[in-house]
Amino acid sequence: MAELRGLAEQQGPSVTAPGATAASAEPSLPSQLADTTRRIAGDLGDQFNNLIAVIGNLFAGHPAGDNGRFDMTTFISATLNLGLVILATLVLFWVLRRLAGPLFTRLSHWSRHGAGKTPVLRLVLCVALAAAIDVLVVGLAYLGGNLMATFMVGETGELTTQASLFLNAFMVIELLKAGLRALFSSRYEGLRLLPIDSAEAGYWNRWLALLVGLLGYGVMVLEPLININISPTLAQGVNTLIMFGAFFYAVAVILKNRRRLYRAINDKAEQSTMAAGKVSLKLLARTWHLFALAYFVVVLLLTLLRPADALPFVLFATLKTLGIVVLGILLSTLLSQTIGRRITLSDDLRRKLPLLESRLNSYVPNALRFVRMLMVAAIILLVLNAWDALDLPAWYASESGGKLMGKVIGVAFILFVAAALWVTMASLIEHKLNADTGNGEPSARARTLLSLFRSALAVTLVTMTAMIVLAEIGINIGPLIAGAGVLGLAIGFGAQKLVQDIITGVFIQIENAMNTGDVVTVGGITGTAEKLSIRSVGIRDLNGTYHIIPFSSVDTVSNYMREFGYHVGEYGIAYRESIDEAIAQLHNAFDELAAGDEHKHDILEPLEVAGVIALADSSVNIRVRIKTVPGMQWAVGRAYNRLVKQHFDHAGIEIPFPHTTIYFGAGKEGEAPPANLRVMQQKFDADGRPHGQPESGNKVIAARPESGNKVIAARPESAVTEDAPNDRD
Template structure:
């Protein structure tokens, strides 16, 4: 059968076109081939029929990729839903299990039926010899491991004792150092046992100088599994309290260490030793079935242990939450106490599913993800505990610094725990992101490499630095103000004006720092504060018009402070209220009156400020004497009383000038009034006046000068003849005898008709 010439030309042209498109570099290196191809292509293009067919074929090839892309898009659009994917995965797992069980049954049937032996696929003697040799290697390796570990016990004991009772380092830092050293020793013990097992398997068991595959499988599994157990012993050191990272008791540590070690040993040795040996000596189908059974058994064992300890671990976590002072940590621990078993069951379920669906890559992935999770969580716990033990406890400053800055310690003990809570929250977020990244649920590196990730991290760092700088500025400036206000370190007792102005400046500084910090933080996180500032200006203008009283309060308060009209501690009269100015703000003054009532007087209602404590004060006293007394003698007695007041050390320091006697200021109805004035230090005029009044009374009594007092006239009436009826008046008085005894004397005075007076005047003093 011969082909038409036109078809031959077309095929040749296609071959040449493919050579031109695919092997361009080769053609460039071969000039002769290039010339031949060009000649053939030119011949094809000269023929109109072949040229048209070539053009049609090229157009069809050009449309093929577009159609393929359209079909791919349709396939993507028709991707099955999540329930369908779960159903397919479940069906796949069931099919795999069914196939593994069927293959295992066939293998066992052939083994016990003798088919494998007859076919030469199973040699009992070889299996027996291999099992004996492997058993010897296993026995020798574990004996070496236990012997070397027993020799290392004194090192573990000393490390534990130093961790518990050592000096010179922070306790958590000692614990971390000792655990790290113990982990190195533990790893060295495992490595020595591994090397010893290799030597035994190479030179003492089987053919000398060769390491069998089965021995290599076990030794590699031994190295990996025992290193994992050593890592677990870092968390649950049941015999060494000083080498236990987790804060739990010895009994609980022993239980969880034993349980996790069994689980690791069952899954590790089963999948890394038993399954490969079954695959090699029996059947891959039986090996797959054995691996599935091992994982199912480990899963059932893990679920049983989790459910058995659900309540006990829940109570322990709730107890730990009750000891936590941080609200977020307490709530998180309480929530985790309720749901920890769900996380554990989900973890073991995921491990089982991954092992069944991806048996080749599941175990390394799960081990690496679990190791990353444990390391991340442990590192987060250690960093949080270290910060708590370092700066989380109550900060105590030195006596000298506490004396100079009395409020600094209280501020630090208020700010540092708040900052520690923020740092703990950041640590929790970072740990969660790293755990999700370890399990493939979140690509941390790609997120950080993205513009959004870098921008978020940069903004958070900027906000953190801004807040730290603002807090440091407030601590420094507030401490400086307190240093100036402290009489022991600020250059003596500050004046009342200095106290008032510094207190107002501290309040204004706090408001300014908070406002500026908020504005800078908002600007840093990407919020345009220009409209905010403009809106605040418009809002302030509206508030100014609507709250004129408030504006008047502030303006009046500013002028009062500028004019130094009052200070904290002054006795003033403002708005009809007299008392001590306890608190001054830019808008009002707080006054405590004599009865202890606290009044807040806005400055807008202040017309006059009466300050009783400016520069000096006066005690003005007016003393009345009877008309029969000698005025000059009375003035001399007043001077004598002042001399006695000067002799009193308590009041002498408050007297600024000698007694000023103004003289007689009034001839009153029943007394002659004499005024004196005593100049005192501000604020002491009332105490000085009370002491002087006491001395005046004592001196007047000693001199026999009468201080007039009110008189009472008793009228008994009279009859038509002008006679007064008899009145019986009984006067009771106490007289002191010379022997200091007292007796009551009763006198009766009779007034009868023979009396010439119609009324009797009886003088009663206030003590009668």
């Protein structure tokens, strides 16, 4: 479009009527396009008429043409001599290519099966070496052709000019074909940059090589020879015919392969593991023929509009475009093979930081997508710059371009720093929480505090990164911060209980009041703290009931799991028993407990005997205390109670228990109701049970005579049981 506009402007200033404004003097873009199209059509018509006239002169026997000088004998001799130069150059080039074949085979094998380096790096290195060999072969063939032109044929000026035209065209065309072989190498799998199969590569290599040869030798050899020896008009017409022939040939090949290439690109899209790559390939599959047709249309128009310098411009722009696109593909492949593949850490690092590997493997693909987006944008800008559609250095030097690039780089740097900071801090927290790092199993308090700190760090990093990125791209975050403050104030008033929960929870954790796994009493509930968050604590009591207690309702935290615990036991003995003997038996029970395998590691200090703490109604109470590791005081107490009972029974020390006294009552005159007595002629034990009878046997029921309120238990020797009335004697 810029070329069309420039050519329209070069036609000279348009004539305007007197008094016309500057705005009306400037033709509109549709007018410029119409004038340019009309001029192209006129030039093509003139060329066609001149071409018909020159051909008519040739057939009429007047071959002098425009320049008035044409010698058929000299033309035939020069053509034969030039043919010898062409034949010798092509034969030498074929021989050199055959000699270089083993080198290409070895490079291809190392590229596909070699060890060391990333596969894409091996591919690039081998393709570069093969291209260097290709260039060397072309150069040697070019030098050989010059030598043959000098020593085989002669040194006439005409021959030197004609041979130079061919040799220069040979050099340019074969270098272009060497570049095509680097992209579409059909014979050597390991020297092909594009990821396509051999059949596909061979097809496109042949088609493009034929197109390059047709255009190159036609424009760089045939057209100048006709211009020198026959007629410039005929040469210009031939040049136009060559360009139109190449254009229609290219259009026919593109339309013929439209569906086939569509299916091939779609298959590549289905194999892509990234959503963005899959969408891009599917879009390319639908539109590739449009880009190809647009390219050849632009080439044809430039050739018609700028016949003098169109070919060099198109050639260099095409080479730049191919180089940029191929470089982008290689960089993307390199990123996929080096950074995009799964990261595997060492066993020692994985043991110390178990979540680092999975975290890196989740972050790296996202970073790779961002880098690929930047690469696609850079490729588009560089391609536009190669075709003079955009002056990239001037755009970057402008204020808008500099700001945009600065924002992109700034956002990328902020995101990178935030991700690196999160990975570093989270890894350090995991290092502290991991029992295999050398510091041993972390305490419950450390686990709780570090988990809360990690959550707070994540929220803080996300918030700060979002704010900084918004500020970097030019969004005013002042109102956003003010709105967030007002919203936070409203939430604070509306959720005072929640705020109190969180603040109390933070101080409970800082003061290490309790941790998960501790046995505590919180809010009147005693149990094990199973879950501890910044707002509440989950308690599992002895019955298995799970209680969730918010910290705002916690006034006191009783923790039974700090440093050590005590079993405090109070043991009552009968008044008739010896206190010293009872204390001795308590020590014996403790010694047996401390010597056993089950609880000897749970006892921290010897038995503490506080002594007699109370003279109760029916017992003398003795208090003891056993110091244990935290959490084991209950198990140690249960085991000690069992041993105390056994030792008291063995020593005959009575442990008092409640007794029931039956009172039969008395009348106004002092008489008592009759009582049934069972007299057994058998000895009784101290509890009133006959010897050899179980506890559920007969018991002694005592009668209360008038004199006193004492219980008199009679143990007659006879086994006679009788009922007797109440006797006052």
